[in-house]
Amino acid sequence: MARNLIEKILDSHLLRQEDDHLLTTYDHLLLHDATGALLIKPFEELARPLAHPEKIVAAADHFVPPATAERAEILQQYLDFTSKLKGIRRKPFQGICHQILVEDPEVGPGQFIIGADSHTIMAGALGSMACGLGSTDILFSMVTGYTWLPKPPVCKLELTGSSAPFIRGKDVALAIVAEIGGTRAMPDYAYECFDRTTGLLTMDSRFSLACMAAEMGASFFIMVPDEITTTFLANKGNTTPPLLPDQDAAYETTLAIAMPNQSLVSIPPAPWHVEKASDLGDIIINQAFVGSCTGGRLEDIADTAAIVRGKKVADNVRLVVIPASQDIYLQAIRAGYIEDIIRAGGIVDAPSCGPCGGIDKGIIGKGQTMIATSNRNFPGRTGPGDTYLASAPVVAASALTGVITDPRNIK
Amino acid sequence: MTSHRAYIIGDNICTDLIHPPNYFSLDKSRREKGFLRGVSTKWADTIRPGAIIIGGDNFGCGSSREVTAQVFHDRGVKLVLARSFARIFYRNMVNLGIPVCRYRGDHPWQHGEEIKVEHDGNACLIRSDQTSLTYEPPSSFVQHLVANGGLLQSIDILFSHAV
Ligand code: SF4
Numbered sequence: 411m412a413r414n415l416i417e418k419i420l421d422s423h424l425l426r427q428e429d430d431h432l433l434t435t436y437d438h439l440l441l442h443d444a445t446g447a448l449l450i451k452p453f454e455e456l457a458r459p460l461a462h463p464e465k466i467v468a469a470a471d472h473f474v475p476p477a478t479a480e481r482a483e484i485l486q487q488y489l490d491f492t493s494k495l496k497g498i499r500r501k502p503f504q505g506i507c508h509q510i511l512v513e514d515p516e517v518g519p520g521q522f523i524i525g526a527d528s529h530t531i532m533a534g535a536l537g538s539m540a541c542g543l544g545s546t547d548i549l550f551s552m553v554t555g556y557t558w559l560p561k562p563p564v565c566k567l568e569l570t571g572s573s574a575p576f577i578r579g580k581d582v583a584l585a586i587v588a589e590i591g592g593t594r595a596m597p598d599y600a601y602e603c604f605d606r607t608t609g610l611l612t613m614d615s616r617f618s619l620a621c622m623a624a625e626m627g628a629s630f631f632i633m634v635p636d637e638i639t640t641t642f643l644a645n646k647g648n649t650t651p652p653l654l655p656d657q658d659a660a661y662e663t664t665l666a667i668a669m670p671n672q673s674l675v676s677i678p679p680a681p682w683h684v685e686k687a688s689d690l691g692d693i694i695i696n697q698a699f700v701g702s703c704t705g706g707r708l709e710d711i712a713d714t715a716a717i718v719r720g721k722k723v724a725d726n727v728r729l730v731v732i733p734a735s736q737d738i739y740l741q742a743i744r745a746g747y748i749e750d751i752i753r754a755g756g757i758v759d760a761p762s763c764g765p766c767g768g769i770d771k772g773i774i775g776k777g778q779t780m781i782a783t784s785n786r787n788f789p790g791r792t793g794p795g796d797t798y799l800a801s802a803p804v805v806a807a808s809a810l811t812g813v814i815t816d817p818r819n820i821k
Numbered sequence: 822m823t824s825h826r827a828y829i830i831g832d833n834i835c836t837d838l839i840h841p842p843n844y845f846s847l848d849k850s851r852r853e854k855g856f857l858r859g860v861s862t863k864w865a866d867t868i869r870p871g872a873i874i875i876g877g878d879n880f881g882c883g884s885s886r887e888v889t890a891q892v893f894h895d896r897g898v899k900l901v902l903a904r905s906f907a908r909i910f911y912r913n914m915v916n917l918g919i920p921v922c923r924y925r926g927d928h929p930w931q932h933g934e935e936i937k938v939e940h941d942g943n944a945c946l947i948r949s950d951q952t953s954l955t956y957e958p959p960s961s962f963v964q965h966l967v968a969n970g971g972l973l974q975s976i977d978i979l980f981s982h983a984v
Pocket of ligand 1: 701702762767784
């Protein structure tokens, strides 16, 4: 019988059905310092060995470097804990956990990936099933080697249309979130996304899109692999032939989304309030932030550099740029992007989550406004001020003018 | 019948409102102070054990930080109802053995209300003015996890017959 991609991946990972749920194996399990630290005590109390240490990837990215003494202590407890777990893949300080996961050559299509963070769903951009879980779920998987889930209904999502100047995966993500986020979210649904656009989204744009599937409320979000995927995989030394859905596979529902033809902006207090950048009045900003697992990749930094090169960031605006990984940082240095940004008056910080989770450097104060490439703008998420979400071209353009700006207006 | 105080909150209540990130801590006494603080500072200070929380759609959207569920446990919440839950938050609650159930349609109460209800032990809450809300029991797998006290407490039961 014809199967969709979700069904194929579940079939290849199924241990057994238990009541109305499935017990499945997984290929990788992702940890980071903030949620990983919550596991330490319960893991010690549970006193069971790791089922598959080699499947565990342990990043440290949230409190890096820590901004308060308490966070320094939490980070240290986590580092001490993970260094005692023999055989795991420790990767502290190499970047945001989701980015270093997809950079890992062992991570590829057809896999089942779980992580102690909601944006783990981003790895679905490689053609795998990936989802975020809470600490107890993760602990259970660490010691048993399995996870539990209801079999998700699947939506076939087709991206259509063609690319326009300055339109990135972030704009596509915002268009979809506007359509299916918030009270319209279908929290049990998995999405299989077919890129049918002319020109195809870049891999960096696809990561950005899949990352924001968390804001769509999706349980899983898979970019169906194509030549963009296989090229990315080959470049990191992964030659696994991608698993594909059968041509005549059945889906519970379908959705078609056209590529936006103008830059979009999400207006606080939630990602699903979306408007065209050109329709916004003058919204004065205090900070422009390029970073996070949604918007800190090379494409975003290249866009930022291209827009600010030879110009100056507006008076009283802080342009904060945080590459999503050390690897991206090095590439951006080599390409001259970092120098362009610094010369324009930008502040470049070491790879970490920065202000995205509202817990570290770069957060905004009361009454302040930020435009950011990150993924959430719920009240309090990035500090007590207001955060607007957009692509790197919009954020960079806004940094130059001091108001939220459509990048087409920068000459 | 048992009496409880119920707290009514609206749609799209995200984890950052349920538990603002600056209350993230491994210290229980600091952590539990953050409970619902983004929704109501009064409730954050006054909600007592035995409370019932009633949300709307997309309850718990946002982060996977389990502290956002743990605080319901810390504060002795008896039952959490919503029209729909965000997936990770729902799992986190179930995994910690906190009863979470869905209801269909609208309920008669307003966001921000704090009311006294009787629980008839039968998936129904009744207020003194006879307005009521019935809810649905979760799937049987989830019922088993909650009845066992949570996911970790279920390991031996789940894998006693596994290969
Ligand atoms: S960058 Fe933001 S969304 Fe991504 S893992 Fe870090 S805190 Fe979470």
